[in-house]
Amino acid sequence: MKKYAVITGASSGIGYELALQWANLGYHAICIARRGDKLTELKEKSPDRIHPVTFDLVNFNEYPRLLKEIEAITPYIDVLINNAGILINKPFDEFSPDEFDRMVNVNYKAPYFLLQGLLPFIEKSTLKSIINIGSIGGVDNTDKFPGLSIYSSSKGAISTLTECLAKELSVKNISINCLALGAVRTEMLSKAFPGYIPNLTPDKMAKFIVKFILQNDQIINGKVLQVAGVEV
Numbered sequence: 173m174k175k176y177a178v179i180t181g182a183s184s185g186i187g188y189e190l191a192l193q194w195a196n197l198g199y200h201a202i203c204i205a206r207r208g209d210k211l212t213e214l215k216e217k218s219p220d221r222i223h224p225v226t227f228d229l230v231n232f233n234e235y236p237r238l239l240k241e242i243e244a245i246t247p248y249i250d251v252l253i254n255n256a257g258i259l260i261n262k263p264f265d266e267f268s269p270d271e272f273d274r275m276v277n278v279n280y281k282a283p284y285f286l287l288q289g290l291l292p293f294i295e296k297s298t299l300k301s302i303i304n305i306g307s308i309g310g311v312d313n314t315d316k317f318p319g320l321s322i323y324s325s326s327k328g329a330i331s332t333l334t335e336c337l338a339k340e341l342s343v344k345n346i347s348i349n350c351l352a353l354g355a356v357r358t359e360m361l362s363k364a365f366p367g368y369i370p371n372l373t374p375d376k377m378a379k380f381i382v383k384f385i386l387q388n389d390q391i392i393n394g395k396v397l398q399v400a401g402v403e404v
């Protein structure tokens with residue numbers, strides 16, 4: 173039986189590597205992002221198993237169209253990784269309401285409504301695993317950084333949402349966890365913190381996430397786990 177993983181934010185960074193690794197494991201990877209050219213480039217690396225879906229996840233009114241597009245590929249989904257995210261690094265007193273909405277819509281509202289739409293697909297699968305990608309800054313009592321007030325609090329929201337949904341979804345045998353990541357060498361990080369080059373690469377982080385999902389097998393549920401590389 174074919175296996176399907178949906179990965180949001182698959183056009184770069186961690187999501188791009190996640191898509192490749194699922195495809196290398198024989199999964200069909202349904203890859204969502206806005207930049208269609210990057211998704212086409214990704215598809216060239218595994219033409220049979222990468223399914224690009226060019227879509228802006230903040231277009232909430234268009235979700236029925238997105239779901240139809242996914243339904244044309246598969247009636248069930250084994251793994252959903254809510255990975256798409258944006259980070260605007262700015263002092264608290266310089267943020268506009270529009271920037272606030274953009275960050276909260278991508279980092280928090282989109283995972284909520286995507287999962288709501290995909291729930292019937294996930295219920296029909298065998299693995300039934302959902303991962304929300306959070307951030308260490310969104311976990312209680314961790315170090316916080318100036319400029320990340322909206323980013324980190326939107327990631328805090330996804331952490332709490334994970335704990336709440338685990339209570340509602342466990343009756344359907346679905347597991348949901350939040351992996352709160354530390355610094356990874358990606359486009360997002362280099363734009364937000366020019367000159368800072370963390371040790372951890374996106375492929376290494378993606379490898380960990382894939383292994384976690386496959387080994388977890390619904391043992392860990394409703395948890396927010398901090399996942400950070402060693403920094404010198």
Ligand SMILES: NC(=O)c1ccc[n+]([C@@H]2O[C@H](COP(=O)([O-])OP(=O)(O)OC[C@H]3O[C@@H](n4cnc5c(N)ncnc54)[C@H](OP(=O)(O)O)[C@@H]3O)[C@@H](O)[C@H]2O)c1
Nearest residue numbers: 181183184185186205206207229256257353355356358360
């Ligand atoms: N890198 C780090 O140090 C770090 C640390 C903690 C947590 N994280 C989290 O890890 C996740 C992946 O980040 P990354 O570091 O790999 O960053 P990245 O390379 O910038 O990737 C972000 C992805 O999100 C997609 N995206 C953004 N807005 C979208 C929208 N409206 N609709 C659809 N897709 C959208 C982007 O694709 P398009 O631009 O093509 O739409 C891109 O593929 C994020 O949730 C981030 O918050 C990263």
